[in-house]
Amino acid sequence: MPLSTAFTTMFGVRHPIALAPMGGSAGGELAAAVSRGGGLGLLGAGGGDPDWLARELPIVAGAGKPWGVGFQTWAAGTAVIEQTLEHxxxxxxxxxxxxxxxxxxxREAGAAVIIQVTDLDEAGRAVDLGADVIVAQGTESGGHGARRGRSTLPFVPVVVDLAGEVPVLAAGGIADGRGLAAVLALGAAGAVIGTRFQATAEALVDPSTAKALVGGRGQDTERNRVLDIVRGSRWPSKYTARTLGHPYLDRWRGREGELAADPAAARLAYRADVANGDVPPLPVWAGEGVDLVTDLPPAAELVATLSSEAGRALARAGRG
Structure with a gap:
């Protein structure tokens, strides 16, 4: 039986699940598959590469289901927003x-505004801006998040209380139906799920990344800035990234200040190590729920599985 919430009603979707708009890996095929499966597929536009968007937007828009696009706000611009709205x-x-x-x-274009927040100040501003949906992101999430954020379970209900009538989605560490059930019990209207969908048939990831996710453990994930610095990423320093283990983390853990003091030299050394095959070409972004990733299913099938698992978990909890 589908789980009906304010989120599913607002978007006309069957399940209270949204695809995390993971930059690069959440391409058109993955977002379309999630939407066809009854969730809300969100294309991972990152900062907005016009050529990438030109290729991926028609794929998800052509699915004929509710869909969306997610941007890294600090890196986006008006041109790519307009390019997106045209679809x-x-x-x-x-x-x-x-x-x-x-x-x-x-809003003028008729699209809903979803704002992800990492603390209560951001949540308050999202309410003031009239967000249609607020995503409360906990520190368990894979990829980038607040350096000084809060864990998902204590953060979500506080945002729910602050948001009032605005639906809140939970993000961070949710990788199976039990996690979805937990945040629904906290008052969330659904969940934004990333790492679990990164390990699906349609995700735009290298096979080595998919293999690492299936074999990954939450205790091996780490939140840091080392890989942003050595890769020359422009991410603001207030955001760190959770990844699986990487040789550069072992080499530079606790020494981010040294790297940041001479980032050009760090980038040269990193690129040389990548070229020599001494380190993997890309970090493996992964949340603490990665232990629950054990296979690479089709994304549409996964949406239904997660929702069914959540329904069973809620039923068990209701039986006391």
Whole structure:
């Protein structure tokens, strides 16, 4: 039986599940598959590469189901927002930065505004901006998040109380139906799920990344800035990234200041190590729930599985 929430009603979807708009790996095929499976597929636009968007937007838009696009707010711009809106998304999600320059334009285009927050100050601003949906991201999440954030379970209900009538989705460490059930019990209207969907048939990831996720353990994930610095990433320093283990983490753990003092030299050394095959070409972004990733299913099938698992978990809890 489908789980009906304010989120499913707002977007006309069957299941209270949204695909985390993971930059690069959440391409058109993955977002379309999640939408066809009854969730809300969100394309991972990152900062907005026009060529990448031109290729991936028609794929998800052509699925004929509710869909959206997620941007790294600090890196996005008006041009790529307009490019996205031309395809008629159901929603646009903003994370990590001030989305106020874009929210009215998104609403004018008829799309819902989803704002991801990492603390209560951001949550309050999202309410003030009139967010249609707020995503409360905990520190368990894979990829980037707040350096000084809060864990998902204590953070979500506080945001729910603050948001009032605005539906809240939980993000961070949710990788099976039990996690979805837990956040629904906390008052969330659904979950934004990333790592679990990164390990699916349609994800735009290298086979080595998929293999690492299936074999990964939450205790081997780590939140840091080392890989952003050595890769020359422009991510603001207030955001760190959770990844699986990497040789550069072992080499530079606790010495981020040294790397940041001479980032050009760090980048040269890193690129040389990548070229020589001494380190993997890309970090493996993974949340603490990665232990629960054991296979690479089709994404549409996974949506239904997660929702069914959540329903059973809630039923068990209701039996006391």
């Amino acid at each position: 008629g998304p159901t929603a646009v999600m903003f994370s990590f930065g001030d989305p106020s320059p874009y929210t009215e334009r998104v």
